[in-house]
Amino acid sequence: MMKLSQLSRRLLAGASAALVLAPSIASAAPAGLDKIDTVVVIYAENRSFDNLYGAFPGADGIAQASAESKLQLDRDGKPLSELPPVWEGLTAKGVTPVINETQTEHLSNAPFALDDPKGFDLSLGTITRDLWHRFYQEQMQIDGGKNDKFAAWADSGALVMSHFDGSNMPMWKVAQKYVLADHFFQAGFGGSFFNHFQLACACAPVYPDADKSPAKDLIAAVDGDGKTLTLAANSPASALEGMPKFEKDGNLTPDFYAVNTMQPPYQPSANAPAEGGDKAYADPAKPTTLPPQHEATIGDLLSQKGIGWAWYAGAWQDTLDGKNARPVPNFQFHHQPFNYFAAYAPGTPARAEHLKDGGMAGAKFIADIDAGHLPAVSFYKPQGNLNEHNGYTDVASGDEHIADVIAHLEKSPQWGHMLVVVTYDENGGLWDHVAPPKADRWGPGNRIPAIIVSPFARKGTVDHTQYDTTSILRFITERYDLPVLPGLALRDKALAENHEKPMGDLTAALDLSK
Template identity: 65%
Template sequence: MNRKWFYATPIAAAAAAMMVAACGGSDDNKPTLASVKNIVVIYAENRSFDNLYGSFPNANGLQNVTAASAQQLDRDGTVLATLPTVWNGLTHTGVTPVITAAMTANMANAPFAIDDPNGFNAPLSATTRDLYHRFYENQMQIDGGKNDKFAAWADSGGLVMGHYSTSAQQLPLWKIAQQYALADNFFMGAFGGSFLNHQWLICACTPYYTNANTSPAATSVSAVDADGVSLTIASDSPKSALTGVPKFVKSGTLTPDYYAVNTMQPPYQPSGNKAASGGDPNLADPSQATTMPAQTATTIGDLMSNANVSWAWYGGAWGAAVSAVQNSTSNVIYGADMTVPNFQPHHQPFNYFANYAPGTNARSTHLLDGGLNGSEFIKAIDAGTLPQVSFYKPQGNLNEHAGYTDVQSGDQHIADVIAHLQKSPQWNNMVVVVTYDENGGFWDHVAPPKGDRWGPGSRIPALVISPFAKKNFVDHTQYDTTSILRLITRRFALPQLPGLVSRDAALKSNGGQAMGDLTNSLDVKL
């Protein structure tokens, strides 16, 4: 049959329209992206996709991993006979169950379930030890996309291959992911850790330390091989991952050309560095090697303010941390005694920028207290007073970061926040993005696309939750952390940050494609 003739007849055209309607309706009936009035970003911590969602139905998970593709190599490139011992133990004294280093010896060279009842049986409520999640080490672990040296360049031995046998019965967010959209091809914006990935979340940029060679941070410059991605190995470093943690000449906070890639502290309080003796109490001591100078790059916050788009960063326990600094009590701040709420200053990225310095109107307007246990953020949700764009950073004991908290507490907290969002007066026009800042050192089997010098890094989970979200949908579109910025930029017609342009150019020059903007997870007319 001539297709042109068929669709040209009125009866056939009507039949075709009925077929379209039966398959979900015409695009003409869909809401547009302009229907989205509120975007909420919830930023958790340190989990790879395979670590939490490796068994999620229809996702690119552990079912696609072969024994050969998961095998870890030693530092010399040979196949490891076993996974290395989990140095210092998988869990510690005070955590149930206690799993010592000796108990982790001779593990098979393969992924393993941390919560396997026939194995370590460490539930989602148990806090496991922390793992390397650093800029150069992450690239060395990825090993050009083979992901086969996670154990070799780790300080946690075989724990890098651990994951959880999660389901909707165990993780509330898993159940929510089944109801809405889960992105299974979403990568952390930058290699390494939380500090740098929080910067990429708000500016798609890497902080720069001007004149670092003559600064207190001069001794913090990393020693890097000629390839630009590998740390120089120390002469006394164990030759095999089976015999000890790797040693480097210098794995510092700065690159050889003075970009800050590993954790440095904000120049403003609350900071992990106290004020200088006799100095301004609102500032961190600039004589400390880890105090970052104030940054002046353009952020997504600046672009939104310029376009009169209302926005706020809600820091969980921010008010408690500010009060602790003012009252000279440091137990709220990470690094003191790890007590609840365990606030991490380096998870507050706008506090690094001069535009949001203490005393500025921008600071008081946009850097808001999320409250203890998210209480202040939840008040704004319930009242329907969220700005057009909201970022929410849970406090430390609720962010899922290995080493100082567990998965279950943070997962339940975020699910509770989402329950409030779903009842909010603003819900009908809202898109919520839940993701993790980085992989926390945990292995993932999917190779990151080759981008620019800074990333993207390993694959992480991301959920898109909204009345506009496609239902029970696994989105295979290529995304990274900057996709959140792309969504905000597209929805509110903002200028593109330079980092978004350069990231896409690098992806394309390496034979890849530009990053998506999360709209494929939405059932809207574009």
């Protein structure tokens, strides 16, 4: 069994985070960066770039994909004769129209439009079924950068190859007005839980001594390459015969990093408090309760410099008050990364100052926008029914909500010196044709949409610069002259070792000479 890294052990032991941070991220910040006084990050859910923006004019979209990148291979590496059916049906349970598994059989081995009037003719307001979007499966789907085994290693069959014409979305129009980044990748392989940590700290959460803990049965069985789940003996040989089966598809790596969904140790959490225990905590005996984390976050670094910041969570207080419900607001507990960190435990001053209630439908966040009361750095997480996640909500509701937030930001007293980044946490298991750059063991994963909104934006352009989620942290680090999070240094080093371009810091999307 591999041991935790020395860095992780030092932080878990309570060593000062500042001791392990690099002194700078670049020799000098770009000129004019101090013109940005307010940074706003809006974090939506589970869409690949090609799924929504694959037809955007001037972007590297589906029309630019090679025939090889569109063709999906079976588990044996040979081309599939057709796409597998969408296992268990295309639309989510209880959603109209009902499109069952049989209706999705015999689709051509190629990307297809869900809103094609001659096909499924679904609107952006349709809730489609969820897809696997997990740490190991995504690496298996990427297949070394060929992106040709999405259907092979999915639980949703053909649905991975689906896309919409997004040209009628309000955010498409925002992208046309400002800047669409078409080479922006999710920082980590897999799902929302892991990629929210990438946004908060560019780090992988840990579960110390997991093999002796309630989570011992959540440790994944992985092949010797460290990126492939071990197949079960009864796994179907072909994707046309059924979903793959694994010996143990767990939430933890063999060396105890948490890479798939674990629950916060503090409320709000999907795990209730222990019987007779502190009501502000989740039951630590539950296998999916992650112990409090101690890595340095971007919030810690901002606080050390006296720079204001906040994480605004839609429906946070309503959920704490027991009012969370489906379909509204459907608060997602694992989308709140700072709620996993000991520095923001219940009762701490830092929690009261920085973990903010965004209000139902973002009402309190919007009120702060309108009043000009946003701190220097704000993160906004829409509530579940407004985040665009497959399986429990649609694209249209979240897209309209985010466009409305942008409209408020454009009228804010703070707008004149603002940078807004709208992006998605990860691809949601959906295919994209662009190979992610090769870096470290954590990612980056597939390409996702990102829109840069600012009075300093190079308006009406598509930015082809290579970015990932950590590019947001790079911008914040440079703007406020912060120490460098270890994960950023790790990624820089890994990219260089793999002869890949470095990640951008978002400034290529801006004209700071104004």
